[in-house]
Amino acid sequence: MIQAQKGTKDILPDESIRWQFMEDTAKKVFTLANFKEIRTPIFEATELFARGVGDSTDIVNKEMYTFEKSERSLTLRPENTAGVVRAYIEHGFSRLPQPVKLWYKGPMFRYERPQAGRQRQFHQVGVEMFGSSEPSADAEVINLAVKYLNELGLNDLYVEINSLGCPECRKKYRDSIKEVLKPYLSELCEDCNFRYEKNPLRILDCKVDSCKKIFEKDDIQKVILGDFICPDCKEHFEKVKEYLNSLNIKFSVNKLLVRGLDYYNRTVFEIKSNNLGSQNAVCGGGRYDSLVETLGGQPTPAIGWAMGMERLNSLISDIQDSRLDVFVVSENTSEAFKVAEELRSKGFSAEFDYPNRKFKKQLDKAAKSAKYALIIMDDELKSNTVTIKNLDTSEQVNVSRDDYLCKIGNF
RNA sequence: GCGGGUGUCGUCAAGUGGUUAAGACCUCGGAUUGUGGUUCCGAUAUACAUGGGUUCGAAUCCCAUCAUCCGCCCCA
Numbered sequence: 001m002i003q004a005q006k007g008t009k010d011i012l013p014d015e016s017i018r019w020q021f022m023e024d025t026a027k028k029v030f031t032l033a034n035f036k037e038i039r040t041p042i043f044e045a046t047e048l049f050a051r052g053v054g055d056s057t058d059i060v061n062k063e064m065y066t067f068e069k070s071e072r073s074l075t076l077r078p079e080n081t082a083g084v085v086r087a088y089i090e091h092g093f094s095r096l097p098q099p100v101k102l103w104y105k106g107p108m109f110r111y112e113r114p115q116a117g118r119q120r121q122f123h124q125v126g127v128e129m130f131g132s133s134e135p136s137a138d139a140e141v142i143n144l145a146v147k148y149l150n151e152l153g154l155n156d157l158y159v160e161i162n163s164l165g166c167p168e169c170r171k172k173y174r175d176s177i178k179e180v181l182k183p184y185l186s187e188l189c190e191d192c193n194f195r196y197e198k199n200p201l202r203i204l205d206c207k208v209d210s211c212k213k214i215f216e217k218d219d220i221q222k223v224i225l226g227d228f229i230c231p232d233c234k235e236h237f238e239k240v241k242e243y244l245n246s247l248n249i250k251f252s253v254n255k256l257l258v259r260g261l262d263y264y265n266r267t268v269f270e271i272k273s274n275n276l277g278s279q280n281a282v283c284g285g286g287r288y289d290s291l292v293e294t295l296g297g298q299p300t301p302a303i304g305w306a307m308g309m310e311r312l313n314s315l316i317s318d319i320q321d322s323r324l325d326v327f328v329v330s331e332n333t334s335e336a337f338k339v340a341e342e343l344r345s346k347g348f349s350a351e352f353d354y355p356n357r358k359f360k361k362q363l364d365k366a367a368k369s370a371k372y373a374l375i376i377m378d379d380e381l382k383s384n385t386v387t388i389k390n391l392d393t394s395e396q397v398n399v400s401r402d403d404y405l406c407k408i409g410n411f
Numbered sequence: 412g413c414g415g416g417u418g419u420c421g422u423c424a425a426g427u428g429g430u431u432a433a434g435a436c437c438u439c440g441g442a443u444u445g446u447g448g449u450u451c452c453g454a455u456a457u458a459c460a461u462g463g464g465u466u467c468g469a470a471u472c473c474c475a476u477c478a479u480c481c482g483c484c485c486c487a
Contacts (some may be wrong), residue, residue, distance in 0.1 A: 058484075058486075067412040112484095117487080261486090274415085281487060359444080360443070360444095364446095366447070378445090
């Protein structure tokens with residue numbers, strides 16, 4: 001028996017309703033803010049991710065699905081920002097009126113150990129905005145994430161933001177962190193020692209108790225809470241916060257929020273939930289002002305985010321009534337077929353009993369699958385009427401064959 | 412890559428060494444040739460993850476493998 005591969009899943013009909021809801025809502029919310037959909041390929045040149053995502057990241061180092069074909073190294077996309085940037089450059093979008101505002105959805109691939117909220121093939125929906133370095137652009141993009149989540153009916157979430165500053169201020173901050181932690185290195189856990197070399201900023205959100213305790217020391221706290229970002233970056237960050245406040249978006253500043261991808265600068269943010277297990281971030285993003293240039297384009301400021309749709313899906317409560325509108329109950333198959341088609345042409349979902357079983361079986365099936373039963377048996381056929389039965393209330397009415405379509409909507 | 416839990420019909424789930432492996436749901440049929448979801452009866456299924464081992468005898472004990480779930484790392 002061949003099974004779906006580890007870390008992959010079938011989205012079955014019952015669940016696909018929720019996926020359609022997520023996708024429809026995305027399209028609606030983003031279109032209102034004049035973001036346009038872009039669809040880029042599932043695989044790209046490996047080099048795009050190596051350069052774009054950053055070769056110090058785990059994603060590039062150990063999680064990519066890479067394969068060779070005709071002497072080219074190709075990789076299944078582990079995220080979509082690099083691909084969208086590639087398309088922006090390739091199609092000369094810098095000559096379009098700026099900013100260029102794009103959104104996407106689709107599968108991503110990372111070779112990781114699956115666990116709650118993490119799969120090897122997973123789906124992201126995201127937005128990217130190119131060509132504006134204004135703080136209002138940051139706020140717009142964050143606002144869009146919050147709007148989308150609200151539209152999905154998710155309120156039990158919190159927004160965290162931080163500013164990493166520009167490369168210069170970040171380096172300063174990094175160096176001071178390294179300096180103050182140096183004496184404690186032998187007391188910190190193995191992972192922290194590894195991070196010390198690779199990504200010192202990440203040390204601070206270590207979950208090991210003994211490490212946390214060390215971070216509470218005064219000299220370390222002073223560095224953590226200290227202000228290392230330059231005046232320009234600081235002003236930018238202050239304005240972003242002002243806009244968010246005036247939009248009534250609740251957020252908290254988390255100085256330990258760092259994000260793992262190499263390309264971020266200035267504003268970074270995450271939206272988290274307490275109902276997700278240990279993978280609690282549902283949305284992550286930030287500003288990446290140097291990425292377009294890194295990938296060979298003109299210097300172009302940009303900001304964006306991505307959400308994990310599997311994580312969203314696990315938060316969305318059961319929403320809609322997925323039942324069929326009408327089940328046509330009749331022992332005359334061709335009449336049932338005809339009526340079902342009439343209903344469909346008016347926008348009602350409709351079905352009839354293919355095996356043409358007896359009345360009771362058909363009504364039974366109707367009750368299990370539909371909101372209304374439309375009964376057309378011998379009596380109805382003789383009198384040129386139909387009987388509409390509301391399967392929730394058991395009420396039914398007999399109406400003329402000619403105008404049942406008007407009746408069924410408001411019965 | 413590292414650590415822990417779990418694998419019995421499509422789903423849930425009894426069974427902890429003894430010969431036909433319960434039950435429920437789902438599906439289908441009948442009781443009931445026009446009123447269901449909440450009656451009664453019945454039918455269907457290559458279900459003990461796989462491969463070894465221990466034993467007179469293994470779903471049950473041991474080992475390995477695989478799958479899955481949860482956590483670490485990292486990320487959405």
